Structure formats: structure tokens, C-alpha cells
Amino acid sequence: MMIVMISPNTTPSTHTSSTPSQEDAFAWRHYHIGRLLFEVQRDFQFRSLTQLKSLGYTDISRASISVIASTSLGGTRLTDIAKNLDISKQAASQMVKDLVDKGYLSRTPDPSDGRASLVTFTDKGQQFLVDAKLGVDEIEARYAAWLGESTFESLREVLLDLLEHTQANP
Amino acid sequence: MMIVMISPNTTPSTHTSSTPSQEDAFAWRHYHIGRLLFEVQRDFQFRSLTQLKSLGYTDISRASISVIASTSLGGTRLTDIAKNLDISKQAASQMVKDLVDKGYLSRTPDPSDGRASLVTFTDKGQQFLVDAKLGVDEIEARYAAWLGESTFESLREVLLDLLEHTQANP
């Protein structure tokens, strides 16, 4: 499979004709890949959270979402959540406790290890996932409309490819 | 100008042959654009912070970087930093105070407005920007090596294009 992405048809930003200023030497600050990723990611997060609030999920924060995203339907150990989010076990414990109190998650003893317990979704938690997908789909449709369907899908694949490399080379 | 990005040559993930499970209905969780952006962005942030620490910048946090990124060389008002980061003026004030105490930023009265002051870079702050670029360049080179130069540059342009749309449609 080969997906071809045509980049936006902008004129190259050579900056040669305009008045040179001190800022030019630091123009990279505004266009480096980390910043672009950050800004776009933040836009997505904002839109998603706004949608969730409009659906009545007013008790869900960014941190909550990151914990929920680290929890798989089959159940996930606290330690694995902590590792995945790169936070301490205590921090993960507190966030999970909060989401258990709010009714989205629950904890059951791990049958294969007496020390561990598995964090799982409650019915409410699974319903949250279903509802969250509505917002995600809407945002993706919006992005796809802006970029074009094929460019958007290619963006997804390139990010996935990049992610595989980053995970293989920590 | 037209840049063509060839997506990674992966087999399409149809998931048709493997054992269907409850997880399949929620597989979108792992591949939606928000998550991919988040994970890649976090990788970038981690590598950048690691590099900065190795250069001796042990007093710079993620939040510090976001404030520094919101400050322009010509000087930026506190209010604008707050708006840009979508945090309260008080939070921005505290973060700026911290970076002033650490010697990266300074505040000068705004000649055009008696209420306002401009946040600017000290020499140490400008040196930080120069040093930070080293890490950014290194990470970008790494990403480009993984993706291919043209795909990487196209990724940058697509993100920039997307960002323009998100900013135009808040």
C-alpha cells in the first residue's frame, strides 16, 4: 500500500526579502516539529475535552483521560499504568483511586499474583469510551476536511510509523 | 511547491483473521490522531528535556519551556503569555517570576502602557535558546532519518497547515 500526501501549497518561507531582525535567528522556535506537535495535540485535547463536557462528563480532566487511555479492557496493573505514563506508582494509585471513586474504573485482585490488582472499566467507564469516540470522530472528520482525506490518513500512518521508531529507540 | 510523502509500507491492519475480542470495538483508542500526536509529542519533549539536562539545565521543567516558548525576543506581556498558554494570568505570573528568579527572563515596564510590563530574555535566557536548538536539531535529524527526509519535511508542513486551520477555527 502506498499513500501519497500532497503538502499544502504554500510559498516557501525564505524570509530573504523582509527586514532582517534579531528574531530571524530564532525563527526555528516557531516551526520545529516538537512545537507543532505540541500545538496541534493541544488543539485536539481542547476540542475533545469540550465535547466531553458538553456530553456531561464534567469530572474528567486531562490527567483522567491519560489514565483511562492507559487502561485496557482486559485489565491493567497499576505498575503498568505508571510505567506507561512515566509517573510514580503513587501518582498512578491516586489517579486510579479518583476514577474509581467517580465510578469509571474498578479494581479486582489479580488471580495470577497476590500482590497485584487489575484496574478495569466499569459499565460507566465503558460508556465513557463509547461517548468519547463521538468527539474523536468529529475532530478527525474536521481535520480530514481541512487537510483532505488522503493527507489526513497519511498523517496518521506517518505518526504511527514514527511512534514505532521512538518506542524501539528510547 | 509540491512535496510528496510516501507513507510507511505497512500492511493494512484489517484485523479480520485474528480472534475477535471485546477489545476490537475499542481499537480506535490506540490509533486515533489525538493519541498519536500525544505520544509522539511526549517523546519529543522527553528527548529535549533529557538533552537540556545533559547540558546543565537542571532547573528547566516542561512548564518552564512552555513559558519560554511563549515569550518573544522583543518582549511579551504577561497577559499574552497567559492567553497563549490558556492559563490564568496568576499562573503565568508565577511561572515568569520563577524564571526571573532563575535568571532566564526579566521584566521591564512597557513604555506604551503604564499598567503593563514586558517579559524579555536575559543573556542567560538567550543562551538557553541557542543551546536548546542543539537538542531540537538532533531530535529532528533522528526523526528525519527514521521517516526519510522528504516525509519528515512534509510532516512538518502538514502540521503547520493543520495548525493554521485550528487557529482559524477555534
Added chain:
DNA sequence: AAACGATAGTAAAGTAACTTGACTATTTTG
């Protein structure tokens, strides 16, 4: 089988990065 180090998790206290509410000093608007 007892001892030992590693692992899963908790408890409690402290810190970083915020928010909210109340306020002052300027500036802009009508």
C-alpha cells in the same frame, strides 16, 4: 525449606503547577 532480593502496592508528607476570588493601578470608551 528458609533466606533473600525483587516486585506490587500503600501511607504520609511535601512540591509544582495550576485555579478562584478579591483587589489596585492604569487605560480606553462613550
Added chain:
DNA sequence: CAAAATAGTCAAGTTACTTTACTATCGTTT
């Protein structure tokens, strides 16, 4: 010029963490 808006501060509270110290279970070694 009065009124409303804006730029910023002060103080107190909250969220999302970290650090230090600890218990319980597990796997391994001898």
C-alpha cells in the same frame, strides 16, 4: 470626565504530581 475594560498583584485553595518509608507477596538461591 465617569464608567467600563484591561494589566497585573496578593492570598488561599486544588490538582497532579514526587519523595521517603513501609508492608505483602513473589521468585530465586542455596
